[in-house]
Amino acid sequence: MTAATTDSTTDAVPSGAAFPRLLAMEWTKFRSVRSTVFSLLAFVVLTLGLAALFTWLTVNQWDKIDADQRAAYTRDPVGNILGGGFFLGQLAICVLGTMVITSEYSTGMIRASLLAAPKRTPMLAAKGLVFATVTFVVGEIVSFGAFAIAAPMLNSKVPVSLSSHGVLRALLGAGLYLMMLGLFAMAVGALVRHTAGAISAVIGFVLVLAPLAQLLPGSLGKHVHAYLPTEAGHLVAQSVQGPKDLLSPWQGYGVFCLWTAALLVVAGWLLKRRDA
Amino acid sequence: MIEAIGLTKQYGDKKAVDGLTFTVRPGMVTGFLGPNGAGKSTTMRMILGLDAPTSGTVTVNGRPYGKAVAPMREVGALLDAKAIHGGRTAYNHLLALAQSNRLPQRRVGEVLELTGLTQVAKKRSGGFSLGMGQRLGIAAALLGDPRVLMFDEPVNGLDPDGIRWIREFMRRLAAEGRTVFVSSHLMSEMEHTADHLIVIGRGRLQADMSVKDFIARNSEQTVTVRTPETMKLLQLLAAKGARVTNDETGLITVRGATPQQIGDLAFENQIRVHELAPHQGSLEEAFMEMTRDQVEYRAVGAGGPGGPVAPGGPGPYGPGQYGPGPGGPVPPQNPYNPGQPIGAR
Numbered sequence: 001m002t003a004a005t006t007d008s009t010t011d012a013v014p015s016g017a018a019f020p021r022l023l024a025m026e027w028t029k030f031r032s033v034r035s036t037v038f039s040l041l042a043f044v045v046l047t048l049g050l051a052a053l054f055t056w057l058t059v060n061q062w063d064k065i066d067a068d069q070r071a072a073y074t075r076d077p078v079g080n081i082l083g084g085g086f087f088l089g090q091l092a093i094c095v096l097g098t099m100v101i102t103s104e105y106s107t108g109m110i111r112a113s114l115l116a117a118p119k120r121t122p123m124l125a126a127k128g129l130v131f132a133t134v135t136f137v138v139g140e141i142v143s144f145g146a147f148a149i150a151a152p153m154l155n156s157k158v159p160v161s162l163s164s165h166g167v168l169r170a171l172l173g174a175g176l177y178l179m180m181l182g183l184f185a186m187a188v189g190a191l192v193r194h195t196a197g198a199i200s201a202v203i204g205f206v207l208v209l210a211p212l213a214q215l216l217p218g219s220l221g222k223h224v225h226a227y228l229p230t231e232a233g234h235l236v237a238q239s240v241q242g243p244k245d246l247l248s249p250w251q252g253y254g255v256f257c258l259w260t261a262a263l264l265v266v267a268g269w270l271l272k273r274r275d276a
Numbered sequence: 277m278i279e280a281i282g283l284t285k286q287y288g289d290k291k292a293v294d295g296l297t298f299t300v301r302p303g304m305v306t307g308f309l310g311p312n313g314a315g316k317s318t319t320m321r322m323i324l325g326l327d328a329p330t331s332g333t334v335t336v337n338g339r340p341y342g343k344a345v346a347p348m349r350e351v352g353a354l355l356d357a358k359a360i361h362g363g364r365t366a367y368n369h370l371l372a373l374a375q376s377n378r379l380p381q382r383r384v385g386e387v388l389e390l391t392g393l394t395q396v397a398k399k400r401s402g403g404f405s406l407g408m409g410q411r412l413g414i415a416a417a418l419l420g421d422p423r424v425l426m427f428d429e430p431v432n433g434l435d436p437d438g439i440r441w442i443r444e445f446m447r448r449l450a451a452e453g454r455t456v457f458v459s460s461h462l463m464s465e466m467e468h469t470a471d472h473l474i475v476i477g478r479g480r481l482q483a484d485m486s487v488k489d490f491i492a493r494n495s496e497q498t499v500t501v502r503t504p505e506t507m508k509l510l511q512l513l514a515a516k517g518a519r520v521t522n523d524e525t526g527l528i529t530v531r532g533a534t535p536q537q538i539g540d541l542a543f544e545n546q547i548r549v550h551e552l553a554p555h556q557g558s559l560e561e562a563f564m565e566m567t568r569d570q571v572e573y574r575a576v577g578a579g580g581p582g583g584p585v586a587p588g589g590p591g592p593y594g595p596g597q598y599g600p601g602p603g604g605p606v607p608p609q610n611p612y613n614p615g616q617p618i619g620a621r
Contacts, residue, residue, distance in 0.1 A: 108359030
């Protein structure tokens with residue numbers, strides 16, 4: 001990077017190196033805004049703290065909760081450890097994911113970005129890759145961290161270790177889920193282009209609409225709910241497939257990936273077509 | 277070099293830019309003039325590939341902006357002040373842009389130095405004043421040391437110091453042989469800065485010529501005469517076919533006669549003359565004349581053509597800095613509300 005000089009002609013710049021340059025730009029943009037760093041920090045602290053709190057409460061109340069709940073906990077310890085904390089913590093990823101792109105529109109930065117990188121689809125791809133990598137790493141830190149905190153506390157009631165059935169996959173899956181959720185939010189952000197609208201849409205969907213689909217009557221509701229992006233996607237963060245789940249963990253994650261990919265394609269296409 | 281051919285942008289059934297064809301050449305400052313809403317910003321955005329033209333083409337150094345591998349090395353642009361994430365420091369903002377075009381990191385320090393922002397490089401840009409924001413925008417434009425520079429309304433909202441700085445800066449860039457394309461709706465500002473003018477009104481090309489030619493073609497010379505024998509001189513001048521207006525203060529404004537002719541006429545008729553001053557029409561006047569019909573949103577009740585001619589005084593933009601100074605040319609009534617941003621950009 002520092003070897004290049006200003007007097008070298010533009011033709012001397014190999015076009016193949018374009019994507020790494022975009023990655024460098026997006027990484028600099030991402031890390032140099034305090035709000036992203038704080039959001040991620042808040043996400044880590046909140047999720048780890050809540051996981052510890054809920055596990056402690058469960059262990060304390062173990063003899064008072066009914067047998068069904070205990071059975072569910074024993075069947076899927078990872079899902080339950082991550083449970084409440086993850087459910088709330090994922091909101092930070094939703095907000096961050098939409099803001100990664102909508103903040104460029106709200107500040108006008110998008111024009112500076114597009115002047116620097118007029119090829120728009122690669123720019124969106126670079127942004128997505130940087131953000132996905134960050135959320136994946138942070139997601140894994142949180143899921144393995146939560147497990148490391150909660151498993152010893154839980155040991156007297158539900159002995160569980162990394163080698164237990166489905167545990168490793170579920171912990172990895174939690175990071176994968178967050179990564180895809182971040183991309184999903186980013187795609188919505190790129191489509192909507194307004195921070196408030198995009199955040200409302202993503203959080204409204206993840207927190208309210210998708211869970212509500214369970215209330216649709218009969219097998220229609222069951223099928224609709226099973227194939228909704230986030231509802232299908234979070235199956236991968238459970239130790240075992242639940243008795244009511246239509247899809248296996250990886251099938252569910254595949255469905256989530258397809259949804260996200262479709263949204264990203266539309267977002268990329270619109271980004272190219274629309275005036276910035 | 278910027279070349280536009282038949283450039284058109286249509287929003288719904290309204291043509292914001294309508295068949296613009298022009299060339300912006302290197303080595304001089306080319307002013308891009310038009311009233312608010314004339315299509316200047318839209319044109320600039322199309323040049324930079326931010327907006328897609330409905331029809332027509334525009335190239336920078338022979339190819340569309342979006343096709344350049346490292347566009348910042350070819351074109352630098354300041355579109356709007358503070359198109360920056362306020363939470364990012366000036367340094368990091370420039371660093372990100374530099375990385376995208378594979379510019380060396382030391383360029384960031386250089387342009388910060390060049391624009392006088394070194395002291396605030398590590399400060400978050402959200403706290404910057406408008407002038408500092410403009411400077412940061414200019415620093416970004418200069419990062420790639422480009423041959424072509426574009427500035428959209430660079431002096432908007434700046435204090436006199438900032439205006440002088442930008443003006444001198446643009447002149448210097450042009451003197452270095454670069455192409456400098458700068459838009460403004462302040463005609464008098466362009467008079468001090470530009471060598472060449474491209475004037476548009478309602479998206480259509482109105483003029484494409486040097487500043488000198490523009491003034492010569494679009495305004496006439498007037499002469500103000502101060503004399504105690506107003507009526508006598510008035511009648512004599514009118515008899516010679518000159519168009520004359522006067523006011524109660526003993527000042528006569530004459531069109532269609534040179535100071536020499538007026539002086540001789542007064543001398544031959546033994547009329548005492550206390551003042552005899554020629555005024556070349558300003559760019560402001562010429563521009564008003566040209567775009568009078570093109571102003572999209574006219575303030576209701578504003579005087580039209582043929583309004584009373586006021587004695588020379590501070591222009592509508594205030595004295596000195598960018599208006600015609602005291603005793604300067606007589607500006608006609610501004611057809612739209614001066615200093616009032618009208619319509620969409």
